[in-house]
Amino acid sequence: MQRYVTYFRVSTKEQGRSGLGLEAQERDVKLFLEGFADVPWEVMGTFTDVQSGTEDERPELGKALALVRQTGATLLVAKLDRLSRKVSFIAPLMDDPKVRLRVAVMPHADKFQLHIYAALAEQEREFISARTRAALGQAKARGVKLGGLRDKTDARNVAVQAQARANAERVAGIVQPLRSQGETLRAIADALNGAGVSTARGGTWSASQVQRVLERLAGGEVLP
Structure with missing residues (x-):
């Protein structure tokens, strides 16, 4: 069974409270799981941060990555910029052998x-x-x-x-x-x-x- 850990990020507290931006991310992840994921699949955990993509300290992402490394699950995000807007932040994750990443709107893209x-x-x-x-x-x-x-x-x-x-x-x-x-x-x-x-x-x-x-x-x- 293919296991996933989903991660979402919205940039402001207002978006986090109202669901603006979050709903679109959840839709794209759902489309990926229903149309592109290997079956059977399981979502082991879902984590959401409410802060800017330029900030490196994100507690919920830390929890998501810890679960990924612990279980061997794949980290699934809706868009690449939901993970981060900085290459310096993304690059180490790409190089981490314990982190597998999939981006919902680019279902066939490799690392x-x-x-x-x-x-x-x-x-x-x-x-x-x-x-x-x-x-x-x-x-x-x-x-x-x-x-x-x-x-x-x-x-x-x-x-x-x-x-x-x-x-x-x-x-x-x-x-x-x-x-x-x-x-x-x-x-x-x-x-x-x-x-x-x-x-x-x-x-x-x-x-x-x-x-x-x-x-x-x-x-x-x-x-x-």
């Missing part, structure tokens, strides 16, 4: 692929941060005041537009190799979502969005 996705996602987040700072700096240089509600909206729009222009290039390192390997648009979208890579507007990927990115890359056009 090597997950490591690559984690690294690319971290680079993508760093790029977004740098691009946003640059866009806001340019707006300020043009005389845009970053003050009241209207000004904040203008500044946010500048940042979103700058992010959108670079979106196709940012994800090329994930999208193009997977497509060249024959992956479907839906599978590529799932890989991006599972790695915690957001769209230009901070949302989740769909097959049609992946198709538009591929068309922009093929034609050298990266504007939305």
Whole structure:
């Protein structure tokens, strides 16, 4: 029998109390267990932390990993960024011979692929941060005041537009190799979502969005 230990994480106490974010993770894990897990299977324990993915000290994850190491069960998370948003945190778990990891939205990904996705996602987040700072700096240089509600909206729009222009290039390192390997648009979208890579507007990927990115890359056009 295949045994699993499931781990969930939400980023704020409000999400933890209301179930926002947690419900989607539980849905994805259920879909994995019903459609991709070896049968028969058993969930030996379920653990949930309510805190940021940038924080390394997570008591419930510690309990989940202890159970995994003790029983030989597989750690199952909905998305890779639910485990952590930092490669430095994920890498030691990948190298731990007593920890087996599965990601629900990337049911066929092995440890090597997950490591690559984690690294690319971290680079993508760093790029977004740098691009946003640059866009806001340019707006300020043009005389845009970053003050009241209207000004904040203008500044946010500048940042979103700058992010959108670079979106196709940012994800090329994930999208193009997977497509060249024959992956479907839906599978590529799932890989991006599972790695915690957001769209230009901070949302989740769909097959049609992946198709538009591929068309922009093929034609050298990266504007939305």
